[in-house]
């Protein structure tokens with residue numbers, strides 16, 4: 001009979017080596033020295049995820065066979081009866097990714113080999129260029145191109161917030177104010193300026209961050225068509241996805257969507273209807289590698305490519321998971337990359353590196369990433385109230401960030 005290795009402990013590590021607060025899960029097994037790591041990072045609600053893991057998932061998982069990744073995922077999803085929310089999906093992802101890591105270590109294979117093997121040697125990445133005006137954005141893009149990057153996301157003033165010259169009603173509260181009309185005009189001018197400056201061969205991307213009313217989103221996507229974007233992201237909010245059909249019927253601007261998705265209903269319709277071109281799910285937010293690889297295969301049938309969410313609030317462990325999916329998936333599109341700092345590289349040995357615009361995996365088994373827990377403890381996650389997510393429209397009312 002095969003040697004059964006069981007889950008002996010499930011540990012939650014909260015740390016903040018950079019701007020974002022991270023949640024890492026460590027699954028310790030009955031085999032001495034064998035453990036796995038997973039990303040459970042929901043940066044705005046780290047303590048809710050930690051409690052879900054420590055108080056609910058851990059007691060349910062102790063003693064289970066680590067080999068049964070699929071069965072554990074399925075049972076974890078229904079065991080709480082209520083399901084598909086961001087807190088619980090992230091908690092499940094932490095365990096799921098750690099179990100895949102363990103499976104790879106036992107097999108002596110990198111995760112991409114377990115998934116089916118390499119479709120490519122490295123993943124194209126895109127990085128973020130931002131600035132206060134179009135010239136500053138263009139300078140940033142040129143700097144990245146000089147470093148070898150071929151895909152750059154261009155923004156101005158973050159997601160178009162902090163418009164402090166706006167008129168506000170008397171008594172309007174503080175916040176990240178945002179004017180949809182000014183945003184549309186300024187972004188179209190900036191994108192045309194940058195395209196003109198860098199020429200046709202640099203892939204440019206833009207993230208609307210679901211800030212427009214649906215009919216404005218239709219008009220904005222049409223106005224972007226001549227710019228030849230690689231993709232336009234989150235031009236609609238998940239609540240408005242039915243409007244994608246209107247955009248699709250009127251222009252060929254490539255569309256990306258999904259970082260806020262956490263329920264299969266949200267990604268199923270946009271894929272089956274061929275309303276979008278790139279899936280942007282935050283892999284921990286959808287529940288980990290187990291659902292992500294199924295969705296990648298499903299999307300492949302419809303000509304939809306993957307572009308997993310990868311800013312700084314995906315942990316280095318989550319980035320490693322993204323990269324293994326990218327290396328394997330035949331329908332990989334591009335990978336968002338956040339340029340980790342030196343502390344993150346020291347805290348997470350094995351964190352992938354970029355060379356000439358390509359992100360390379362290492363050959364280590366499993367996810368190929370580790371954590372220095374002593375160093376993680378030196379950078380505790382701060383307890384703060386987020387301000388950038390306190391977005392407001394010109395009349396002072398709350399808006400999506």
Ligand code: MG
Nearest residue numbers: 207233234259
């Ligand atoms: Mg985004």
